[in-house]
Amino acid sequence: MEYSKNQEKILQRLKTRGPQSVKIMSNQLDMTTMGVRQHLTELGKKGVVKQTQEEKQTRGRPVRLWKLTKSGHENFTDSYSQITLELIEVIRSSLGEDSLNVLIEKRHEPLLEKYKKAMKDAGEALELRIETLAELRNHEGYMTEVRLTPAGWLLIENHCPIRAVAECCQQLCHSELEIFQELFRERAEVERIDHLLAGARRCAYRITEMQDF
Known part of the structure; x- marks a missing residue:
């Protein structure tokens, strides 16, 4: 169109x-x-x-x-295809949910390392690290923006390019939250405050710097 x-x-x-x-x-x-x-x-x-x-x-x-x-x-591009959904169902029905979770963990590890490297190169400032993560997510199609509020930083994802896959396999959402929490471990707390699959129009994460840092 x-x-x-x-x-x-x-x-x-x-x-x-x-x-x-x-x-x-x-x-x-x-x-x-x-x-x-x-x-x-x-x-x-x-x-x-x-x-x-x-x-x-x-x-x-x-x-x-x-x-x-x-x-x-649906006008906004999603980086998945019908074959991806079909493969997930084949894995789930043939090998079981545990095998599917193992595959998600395999995706988790290289993604975490990719983000860690880019954020390390950005420097020590929390703001720069958050903006670097937002830029990476933007390249992946999440239409990400960063806002500073009195309660902390907001990492807002206005689009989910893997929504259909995530609806089929919500462990992906859990894995991505764990990645964000690991990236800021010992530096800031990360919580998801809006979730697309829970009925929100977007996903949003609050990142709050630890007081004793």
């Missing part, structure tokens, strides 16, 4: 920021409200966006927000 540059900007905005009003998108994307509405109407006809119920505001009238549909989310 083809989109104009402005339509791609709108889809990207909805993917990374969640439901948005026409006014906010107009301001953030430097478009007129009429232009945004026209693009949203076209995207709606293509089945990739839809309006939500009216949301109450602290001031003024309730507004309708726009968000991606399931088809809209």
Whole structure:
């Protein structure tokens, strides 16, 4: 499916920021409200966006927000294929769940070493290490961003390129959380605060530097 540059900007905005009003998108994307509405109407006809119920505001009238549909989310490339899902089911049915977990551990180890090396090269500063991890994840298709909040750093992954595989084999999600925790062991605590497979629109991790470091 083809989109104009402005339509791609709108889809990207909805993917990374969640439901948005026409006014906010107009301001953030430097478009007129009429232009945004026209693009949203076209995207709606293509089945990739839809309006939500009216949301109450602290001031003024309730507004309708726009968000991606399931088809809209599927526009963002996923690095898996049907054969991957089929292979997982073959391994599970033929060799058992334990064998599948062993294979996931085999994936875990080189990924951990790859991240460790890159983060070591980035230096000792926690911020640089987090940003390096975000950059690595971006290259892998996770649409990652980093934010500093009063409660600590947030590593936000707006897209999951292995979602279909993870839904079939959730041990992958557990393995990735363990990798992040190992990367910052003795330096910071890592907890997953949003999980796509638990109903959130993204995965997000809070990274809190240890007080005695």
